[in-house]
Amino acid sequence: MSRGSFRRLIGLIRLYALLISAAVRAKMQYKFDFVTSTLLESLMGAYDYMVALAALWRFHTVAGWNIYEVGLLYSVSKIGWGLYRTFLEEVDRFEGYIVRGDYDSILVRPYPSLFVLASRNFALERLSFVIQGAAVMVISLKGLLASGVLSLASVFHLLLAIVWTTLLFSAVGIATSAAAFVIVRIEELQVFTQNATSTASLYPLEIYPAWLRNMLLYVIPLGVGNYIPVRYLLGKGGTWLNLAVPAVVALLSIMLAVWLWRLGETRYHSTGS
Amino acid sequence: MSFIGHAASPDSLRKYRVLAFKGFIQNLQYTASHLVNSVASAIFGVLEVYFWLNVIPPQGFADYAPLTMVHYITINQAFVWFTQFGIRVRTRVRDAVRSGNVATELMRPIDFYAYHLATEYGSLLYGLLFRGVPVALMLSTLGFYIPKHPATWGWALFALLLGGYIAAANMYMVGLTAFWTTEIRTPYWVMSSLSLGFGGATFPLEVLPDRLYRLARWSPFACLNYNPARIYLELSGPELVLPGLVWAVIVTVIAQALTKIARRNLEVQGG
Amino acid sequence: MTTGPKDLAVYARNLCKAYFVPVLKSGFLGGVRTLLSQEKRRVDAVNDVSFDIRPGEFVGYIGPNGAGKSTTVKMLTGILHPTSGEVLVDGLSPQRQRQDLARRIGVVFGQRTQLWWDLPTIDSFDILSAMYDVSASQYRSFLKKFDDLLGIGEFLDTPVRRLSLGQRMRAELAAALIHRPSILFLDEPTIGLDVVAKRRMREFLAAVNASREVTVLLTTHDLKDIEELCRRVMIVNHGSLIYDGTLESLRREVHLPTVLEVKYYGLPEGLGAGSFIGPGGEVSAAPPRDAWQIASVNADSRSVRVLFDRSQTPAPAVIAAMQALGEIRDVSLEEPAIDDIIRRILEAK
Numbered sequence: 001m002s003r004g005s006f007r008r009l010i011g012l013i014r015l016y017a018l019l020i021s022a023a024v025r026a027k028m029q030y031k032f033d034f035v036t037s038t039l040l041e042s043l044m045g046a047y048d049y050m051v052a053l054a055a056l057w058r059f060h061t062v063a064g065w066n067i068y069e070v071g072l073l074y075s076v077s078k079i080g081w082g083l084y085r086t087f088l089e090e091v092d093r094f095e096g097y098i099v100r101g102d103y104d105s106i107l108v109r110p111y112p113s114l115f116v117l118a119s120r121n122f123a124l125e126r127l128s129f130v131i132q133g134a135a136v137m138v139i140s141l142k143g144l145l146a147s148g149v150l151s152l153a154s155v156f157h158l159l160l161a162i163v164w165t166t167l168l169f170s171a172v173g174i175a176t177s178a179a180a181f182v183i184v185r186i187e188e189l190q191v192f193t194q195n196a197t198s199t200a201s202l203y204p205l206e207i208y209p210a211w212l213r214n215m216l217l218y219v220i221p222l223g224v225g226n227y228i229p230v231r232y233l234l235g236k237g238g239t240w241l242n243l244a245v246p247a248v249v250a251l252l253s254i255m256l257a258v259w260l261w262r263l264g265e266t267r268y269h270s271t272g273s
Numbered sequence: 274m275s276f277i278g279h280a281a282s283p284d285s286l287r288k289y290r291v292l293a294f295k296g297f298i299q300n301l302q303y304t305a306s307h308l309v310n311s312v313a314s315a316i317f318g319v320l321e322v323y324f325w326l327n328v329i330p331p332q333g334f335a336d337y338a339p340l341t342m343v344h345y346i347t348i349n350q351a352f353v354w355f356t357q358f359g360i361r362v363r364t365r366v367r368d369a370v371r372s373g374n375v376a377t378e379l380m381r382p383i384d385f386y387a388y389h390l391a392t393e394y395g396s397l398l399y400g401l402l403f404r405g406v407p408v409a410l411m412l413s414t415l416g417f418y419i420p421k422h423p424a425t426w427g428w429a430l431f432a433l434l435l436g437g438y439i440a441a442a443n444m445y446m447v448g449l450t451a452f453w454t455t456e457i458r459t460p461y462w463v464m465s466s467l468s469l470g471f472g473g474a475t476f477p478l479e480v481l482p483d484r485l486y487r488l489a490r491w492s493p494f495a496c497l498n499y500n501p502a503r504i505y506l507e508l509s510g511p512e513l514v515l516p517g518l519v520w521a522v523i524v525t526v527i528a529q530a531l532t533k534i535a536r537r538n539l540e541v542q543g544g
Numbered sequence: 545m546t547t548g549p550k551d552l553a554v555y556a557r558n559l560c561k562a563y564f565v566p567v568l569k570s571g572f573l574g575g576v577r578t579l580l581s582q583e584k585r586r587v588d589a590v591n592d593v594s595f596d597i598r599p600g601e602f603v604g605y606i607g608p609n610g611a612g613k614s615t616t617v618k619m620l621t622g623i624l625h626p627t628s629g630e631v632l633v634d635g636l637s638p639q640r641q642r643q644d645l646a647r648r649i650g651v652v653f654g655q656r657t658q659l660w661w662d663l664p665t666i667d668s669f670d671i672l673s674a675m676y677d678v679s680a681s682q683y684r685s686f687l688k689k690f691d692d693l694l695g696i697g698e699f700l701d702t703p704v705r706r707l708s709l710g711q712r713m714r715a716e717l718a719a720a721l722i723h724r725p726s727i728l729f730l731d732e733p734t735i736g737l738d739v740v741a742k743r744r745m746r747e748f749l750a751a752v753n754a755s756r757e758v759t760v761l762l763t764t765h766d767l768k769d770i771e772e773l774c775r776r777v778m779i780v781n782h783g784s785l786i787y788d789g790t791l792e793s794l795r796r797e798v799h800l801p802t803v804l805e806v807k808y809y810g811l812p813e814g815l816g817a818g819s820f821i822g823p824g825g826e827v828s829a830a831p832p833r834d835a836w837q838i839a840s841v842n843a844d845s846r847s848v849r850v851l852f853d854r855s856q857t858p859a860p861a862v863i864a865a866m867q868a869l870g871e872i873r874d875v876s877l878e879e880p881a882i883d884d885i886i887r888r889i890l891e892a893k
Contacts, residue, residue: 011677014674018670019671022660022663025663025667026661026662032456033456036458040458043466044462044466047466047470050470051476054476054480054481055325055476055480056328058334058480058482059330059334061328062327062328102656104623104653105658107621107622107642108622108623108646108649109643109646110644110646110676111643112643188309188310191310192309192312192313192316195313196316196317196320199320203320203324207323207324207327208320212320212323267625268623268625269563269624270618270623
């Protein structure tokens with residue numbers, strides 16, 4: 001990296017810190033709202049886990065995965081989702097920008113539009129997903145480390161898996177929101193590409209029929225972020241490649257998503273007179 | 274003045290039929306997005322089916338064989354809009370309270386509770402028809418139960434209609450809490466968690482730990498999905514509509530009483 | 545010396561922006577049928593628009609609502625991509641070099657804030673100075689200069705959401721100039737402002753352009769803005785540029801009538817709509833030289849409305865002629881509305 005581009009990167013990080021601190025300060029004007037929504041969401045988001053807990057309490061395993069193992073899958077996915085929402089909340093809510101025509105003011109700034117958009121918010125309240133996922137992860141790790149299935153080295157790989165999952169959720173989120181440049185209303189589309197797939201990724205993919213499994217591996221590859229590495233770490237098959245592939249897929253997905261975003265941007269038609 | 278008596282005269286009953294019809298018709302314009310939504314809803318059904326098929330033992334559990342389990346999930350996925358996700362009455366009541374429109378709405382010669390319930394019910398019936406049926410058709414590729422006795426259709430529908438009513442009344446009460454608190458999210462969260470967890474929308478209540486199961490099956494929430502589904506699948510007889518009837522009466526009395534308190538509250542504050 | 549497109553503040557050639565909107569189906573399952581149908585209707589928001597703006601100019605861009613003013617400005621600022629045509633702003637392509645261009649232009653959208661709504665106004669300036677790499681000393685002199693010019697000092701600690709519209713527009717304008725742009729785009733900056741705030745805004749805009757260091761393109765539908773600020777005016781209607789020239793030549797070409805309304809204590813005899821009044825107050829039915837047509841006579845309010853061309857006749861001369869007919873209680877001048885101007889231009893063609 002040249003000196004100039006390094007300086008530019010540092011400048012960008014400092015600007016980002018300045019912008020999100022402004023966003024957080026603005027949010028703190030409505031403290032009560034913030035606290036209740038954070039608390040409620042960390043509880044509400046746990047519903048899926050409660051169901052899995054009830055099911056595995058009674059029936060012990062799903063496709064040979066016990067509650068700790070499912071918990072690991074679950075927590076990687078939840079934390080990844082939470083981090084995506086925390087950092088890219090405005091990307092997730094992009095439909096509103098298109099509907100109101102607010103994207104105009106993003107485009108007159110001398111920085112990449114995704115950077116300007118993302119820096120408008122730092123959704124601390126979405127950390128509720130992270131908190132909840134982390135709690136499940138701690139419980140699962142405790143169980144698995146005690147039984148010797150996992151080593152401390154695999155904990156490090158789990159943290160990496162969270163990074164790749166976050167990037168994959170970001171890629172899917174960016175690509176879905178890019179569709180808003182053309183079709184404007186994307187709320188229903190998000191239910192497909194984000195909610196349905198993220199719910200599916202909470203459980204081991206082998207329970208699904210081939211078409212659904214392939215979709216989660218090759219089309220909207222959220223399964224690559226948690227299932228592929230966790231499967232290997234738990235000794236349920238695969239090779240060291242299971243740890244490398246997610247990194248490659250996540251980076252390629254992000255590149256593809258940003259490309260789609262730029263393509264969409266040329267189709268942006270602002271509202272207003 | 275009795276609210277219940279007020280609502281029950283034949284002339285005003287016609288009013289509520291008109292309101293319900295309006296609620297139904299208003300939804301007709303949104304068919305395109307409803308179609309997309311139905312597909313998403315079917316996909317969630319697929320996820321549930323495969324999760325449970327892989328969880329339960331090969332011979333099934335309680336009186337649910339694996340195929341019965343599939344049937345349970347697919348029929349409930351068709352019901353779930355009607356008794357859970359489609360209910361919007363809480364936001365309508367909350368907005369009326371917040372905007373102050375509630376003062377005029379309460380003074381109208383029309384029962385406040387019945388007015389909101391009727392409007393809600395119309396749009397729910399729309400959802401049952403235009404969201405429930407397409408979802409059922411799509412999920413029928415996985416397995417869909419057709420009752421053996423024709424009368425079962427009638428009993429199951431009756432139980433379901435009661436379930437939708439109870440759910441709407443519950444959420445009406447959630448909306449009404451806006452009279453006392455600025456934020457109705459907490460009561461909403463409590464109510465929707467209980468409805469979903471104890472309603473049997475995504476799994477049969479027998480899955481719950483035994484003590485919770487005994488509590489849940491006699492709660493009003495079991496009337497939302499669990500009871501209608503059991504009747505439809507002919508796992509239980511028509512007598513399972515009885516809890517629904519009893520709970521419908523109870524929630525009506527409570528909702529009306531709460532409305533009365535809210536109204537008094539408003540009069541004391543001087544509107 | 546020849547000047548190429550790169551030396552111009554704005555260079556636009558055959559600029560077009562077309563939208564394709566789906567044809568809505570009605571009736572049973574209308575929504576689904578709209579979704580499935582491929583039928584699209586073409587709407588030309590901007591159609592073959594060409595113009596140059598030289599550095600230092602102050603150009604007014606006017607037209608009725610929906611004529612394509614904002615769409616043009618959005619293409620010049622890199623927000624929208626043209627369907628076809630060429631555009632350079634300050635020698636850069638707004639689409640391909642959007643981020644570089646953003647450092648050289650300032651933009652104000654009258655209807656939309658670019659400030660941080662919930663935070664004190666000073667925070668917005670702090671953030672923007674960091675965003676545009678404004679040095680600390682430059683930033684200090686910016687705050688001083690704009691407090692002198694716009695009085696921003698009085699509300700620096702007030703959250704943006706609590707500013708009055710006049711204050712907010714002053715803040716928006718200051719924010720758009722913090723990085724010393726060479727071109728300023730203003731989209732309806734005076735919309736909704738009261739008379740005093742409007743006047744203040746115009747004085748300031750004149751000051752910004754006074755040294756000719758900042759080129760300004762102003763869209764508005766308030767002709768008063770144009771009259772007081774712009775030497776050049778471009779008129780757009782239904783997406784096409786129908787006039788580009790000085791305000792004076794516009795007046796000459798289309799003979800813009802100004803309306804003078806005169807109220808009398810007692811309505812003079814023999815006046816009727818369509819008849820003419822000469823410089824000495826003589827009334828005639830046929831149009832003689834140097835006479836002004838009566839547009840209407842209102843017996844109830846004892847008032848007469850006379851049309852005249854300000855580029856030909858000073859208003860006092862017309863008032864003097866009217867005075868000769870009877871004692872005047874009150875006079876008022878009405879400038880032509882944009883719609884009138886456009887009608888005249890189209891008639892002249």
